[in-house]
Amino acid sequence: MENRKQIDQYDRRILDELTRDGRVSVTELARRVGLSKSPAQVRMQRLIAEGYILGFSAMLDQARLGRNxxxxxxxxxxxxxxxxxxxxxxxxxxxxxxxxxxxxxxxxxxxxxxxxxxxxxxxxxxxxxxxxxxxxxxxxxxxxxxxxxxxxx
CATH class of the missing domain: 3.30.70.920 (Lrp/AsnC effector binding domain/regulation of amino acid metabolism (RAM) domain)
Known part of the structure; x- marks a missing residue:
């Protein structure tokens, strides 16, 4: 297994917020987790680089797409x-x-x-x-x- 830095409470809050809203701006994400913009952005990029965040996707209305x-x-x-x-x-x-x-x-x-x-x-x-x-x-x-x-x- 790769050697990864342990994630802390701020990282977990960032992950929780991105799970709820993957399109949230970095400024709003920082406000929600109690950090300034730069540290929040650095943490988010590290979470992506370390593989905690695999990607972002859209949630689709399957019924509207005829796949319900x-x-x-x-x-x-x-x-x-x-x-x-x-x-x-x-x-x-x-x-x-x-x-x-x-x-x-x-x-x-x-x-x-x-x-x-x-x-x-x-x-x-x-x-x-x-x-x-x-x-x-x-x-x-x-x-x-x-x-x-x-x-x-």
Whole structure:
């Protein structure tokens, strides 16, 4: 592991504020965390350089974009050797409808979050793409009826 400087309370407050509003100006960020502009900017640049901040992105209204159908898919693989896992991981990255992919310790191997326009579109993605991923043995789908908490919003 890289040798990184420990982050302090100001760094944590900067990270919290940027998580809430990634477009906040440095002047406003400094005011919110109790620093002057220059130290706040230096700290933010250091947090970026040290990899605490990986990037900035826009939060999108998925319903307005016609992508409000969310399904979670449990995936069991037929082979869990390292080459099989690498092949599965690479193939998952190529499917834009798969918003998240997590390797799971438990009754199945992966949990996918799949976002589509409707159940018909999801069914096509499942049948034509997800089920055809390398080493997929079986899948089980759970459809989200409502997002109660989403930290990305």
């Amino acid at each position: 159908h969310v399904a979670f898919v449990e995936v069991k693989l037929t082979d869990t050797t390292e080459p099989a896992l690498r092949a599965f991981n690479a193939a998952v990255r190529a499917i834009p409808e798969i918003e998240q992919c997590h390797m799971i310790a438990g009754a199945f191997d992966y949990l996918l979050k799949v976002r589509t326009s409707d159940i018909g579109s999801y069914r096509m993605i499942l049948g034509e793409q997800i089920s055809s991923l390398p080493h997929v043995g079986s899948t089980s789908t759970h459809v989200s009826m409502e997002s109660v908490k989403d930290q990305t919003l």
